[in-house]
Amino acid sequence: MKIGPYSLANNVFVAPMAGVTDRPFRQLCKQLGAGYAVSEMAASNPRLWASEKSARRINHEGEMEPKAVQIAGADPTMLAECAKFNVARGAQIIDINMGCPVKKVCNAWCGSALLQHEALVAQILEAVVAAVDVPVTLKFRTGWDRAHKNALQIARIAEQSGIAMLTLHGRTRADGYSGEAEYETIAAVKAAVSIPVVANGDITTPEKAQYVLQQTGADAVMIGRAAQGRPWIFREIDHYLRTGAHLPSPQITEVKMLMHEHLRAHYAFYGDYLGVRTARKHIGWYVRDLEGGEVFRQQMNRIEDCAAQLDAVDAFFELQAAQGERLQYRPAEEKLAA
Template identity: 55%
Template structure:
């Protein structure tokens, strides 16, 4: 898949997720098969970029290109200025957020709320594309609610405005993540425009990836929550899309090695104190549905230091691996 001058190694994209797609996670997912990894969204008010949170969200040091930064906001002039600043900091693709359903975003007339104001959408897209020296992409939903499914209209506005790729989450803003994903709705958008369309929503396995591609005919797939605690999903899906074969889940030893790589990167990126806290949610996802996790997880998540966290995890995985060896 092509986004401007950038050719993606695989048609698989890590979705931007606040508090999750930091630089360590983006780099890990790229290594494991994602062709692009979009940053956590940053506010279009660049005066807020001096905070530690924004500074870390904008940190792209050592990151493989193309580097995509997502911006959220409602004011065209602020969005244009944020675009210029993000490019100065190394962004090679600018992604505009018009899909976030979170109340704190929607209540500020940003994210998915913008889908209800097509004139404002047109103004923002024109301002950002006009200010950008790099490709601009857009992420949307099917509409603000089921009574207003205007994604095809937004898609045409995007194409006319110079947007170079469009990601569509197959739900509305009001349903957030609760309703089934409407892949037929994404297919309708795909039929409406000539620019690349990226299908997003509930892709958690190679089989679901094949289904999403078959129904939507999308140029690429975007994966969010399906990668939490399972970053190797990109490798598995890439293999399936290329060959039709379904790779098995990695063995426990490889899972442990990937998790440890991820945790070490978090400790380094945030520092030990914050890194231990950030690691807890990822540990919960890595352990989800594994034998004995319900009993072990509370003790691991209470560990106050890097050493204690790793010691408890090592003991847990050693016991699992021994059990796996005995079963074999």
Template identity: 60%
Template sequence: MQIGRHRIDPPVILAPMAGVTDKPFRQLCKRLGAGLAVSEMTISDPRFWKTEKSLRRMDHLGEPDPISVQIAGTVPELLADAARYNVDHGAQIVDINMGCPAKKVCNAWAGSALMRDEALVARILAAVVRAVDVPVTLKIRTGWDACHKNAPVIARIAQDAGVAALAVHGRTRDQQYTGQAEYGTIAAIKADLSIPVIVNGDIDSPRKAAEVLAQTGCDAVMIGRAAQGRPWIFRESAHFLATGESLPEPSLQEVRDVLLGHLRHLHEFYGEPAGVRIARKHLGWYAKDRPENTAFRAVVNRAESAAAQIALTAEYFDALIAGEPLSMAA
């Protein structure tokens, strides 16, 4: 798939997720096969660009190309300024958030709430596309609620405004993450557009990625929640799409090494104690599908320092690899 001058290969993309797709996680997912990893959303209000949180979100030093940065807001001029600012600080693709269903975002009429005002959507997209010389992409949902599914209209507005690619989460804002993704709606959008369309929602396995691409005719899949604790899903999906064959599950040794590397990067990126605190949710996600989940949580949640978190995690996995009883590891 092509976005401007950037070839996205493989066509398997990490979805932007607030509090999740930080630099350490993006780099990990890219290393494990993601063709593109979109950043957490950065606010368009310049008053907040110099905060510690925003500076971290805008840190792309050493990140593999292409660098895609998501911006959020409601005022066309501010979003245009935010796009220029992020391009000046390394963004090679600017993504506009009109898909976030979070209340605090929608209450400010940002995120998916923007889909309620098609005229404003058109002004925002035109302003951002004019502001930068890099590709602009857009992330939307199928609509605001069951009675207002206007994604096809927004999609056409986006293409006419010069947006380079469109990602569609197959749910309305009201659904949040409940129910099933509407692939039929996304297929209709893809059939109506000439720009690349990326399908998002409920893609939780390599086989599902292939099925959804075939069903919708889309150019790429976007994976979000299924990558939490399973960053290797990108290489598995890329391999299945290319060959029709399934890769074996990663070994305990590889899971341990991936996890320890992720922890060290989080500690380095955030420092203590923030890195330790943020790492806990990732540890929980890595363990969520494993039978020893409860015991693992009990071990790693005891850690109050980066060194202890690393040591306890390594000891726990080493015990599992050695085949020792879980009670000894815990």
């Protein structure tokens, strides 16, 4: 699969997630089989570009190509300038966010709130495409709510505006992350346009990825929440799609090594003080479905030193290794009872 001039390793992608898909996590996912990853959402307001938070969000130093930055806003001129700003700093693909359902984003008429204004959507897409000489993509939802679904209209506007690829989360803004994804809408969008379409929503296993690709005809799948704490899900899905066979669960020694790599990169990226605190959510995701994971997560939240955090992770996985050489997730019924 290609986006503009860029040939991707496969069609299993990492979804942009605020507070999650920072550079260390994106890089790890790519190393573990993700064919493509997009940065966290960067604000289009130029007054925020110099902030430490924004600078980290658009930091792609040493990242595997192609380097994609997602931008968000409601003003066509401002978004065009933001796209140019990021391309000048190394972005090779610009993704426009019209899918975020979070209230503070929608209240500013950004994210999925824009789906209510198709004329403005066209103005934004045309302005950004004209502003840069790199591929521009769009991530959006099926509509504002179930009574106002306009994914087909938005998709056609995007294609006419020169958008290179569409990613559709199969829910409306009102749905948030509840209910089941509308794969039939993704299929209808794929049938209506000639540009690549990526299916997003509820893709949690290799079998589900294969099902979604078959049901929608999409060119790729994008994985979000299912990758939190399981970055190896990308190689598992890619392997299954290519061979029809399952990879075994990762060895505990490998997971321990990967966590060390991830955490050290995370500390270097954020600094010790912020790094040890923001790493807690990632560690919690890694251990949440493992025996003793919830107790360990609570203990982890009291550690405020990077070295101590790494030592605690090592000790936890040494206990896991006593149960076998590979990760052993708790049965679903045990997780529900916990």
